[in-house]
Amino acid sequence: MRYLGLALVLLFTVASSGAGRAGEPTRFTPLKPDELAPPQKEWADAIAVPPRNAKFTNPPYRAYIRNPELAPKLSAMSDYLRWNSSLPARLSEFAILITARQWTVQYEWFAHYPLAMKAGLDPEVAKDIASGVRPQAMKDDEAALYDLAMALYRDKKVSDEVYRAAEQKFGERGIMDIIGLIGYYDLVSMTLITMQAKAPNDSVPPLPPLAAK
DSSP states (O other): OOOHHHHHHHHHHHGTTTTTTTOOOOOOOOGGGOOOHHHHHHHHHHTSTTTTTOTTTTTTHHHTTTTTTHHHHHHHHHHHIIIIISSSSHHHHHHHHHHHHHOOHHHHHHHHHHHHHTTTHHHHHHHHHHHHHHSSSSOOHHHHHHHHHHHIIIISSSOOOHHHHHHHHHHHHHHHHHOOOOOOOOHHHHHHHHHOOOOOSSSSSOOOOOOOO
């Protein structure tokens, strides 16, 4: 799975455009370059080069950098899931949107909605995900991914029927890639929630509140 450089710039630079403005979260405040310890600087330099083009002052990286031993492992996992997994970008972004909806993380939705559209996900599918309902316009592979993700999130178990459908579409490696995606973006979601990261603007319609069940 490989994103175009422009999409990466969108993800990591547009999302940071609100830095320093009123309402900017005060948790994990951006560090200055001269405040970085050598291991932190080494990692910050590593993520600043292509294909990431990321800044250590952007969410969630400005939280990651507080733990310079963990940070490279997280960015390595992100790199695999973003560029080297067996899934096309349309499906990986779909999985990320499902995760963002589960946690109602506006920053994550804001960052990945445009990438999902660019990768070819039907806007109606994303609209249904945002509304918390099973999308009606899904392709067969999207339906298999959705059912697997929701079995894990909602049911806390995977039936033989759901497993077989996923295995037929993705194989065992693909199933693990899906689990890796939603698991990693669960971590991202928890990080963004903890640091109180918010979408920097309203260019992407925000996730609506879900009705209590």
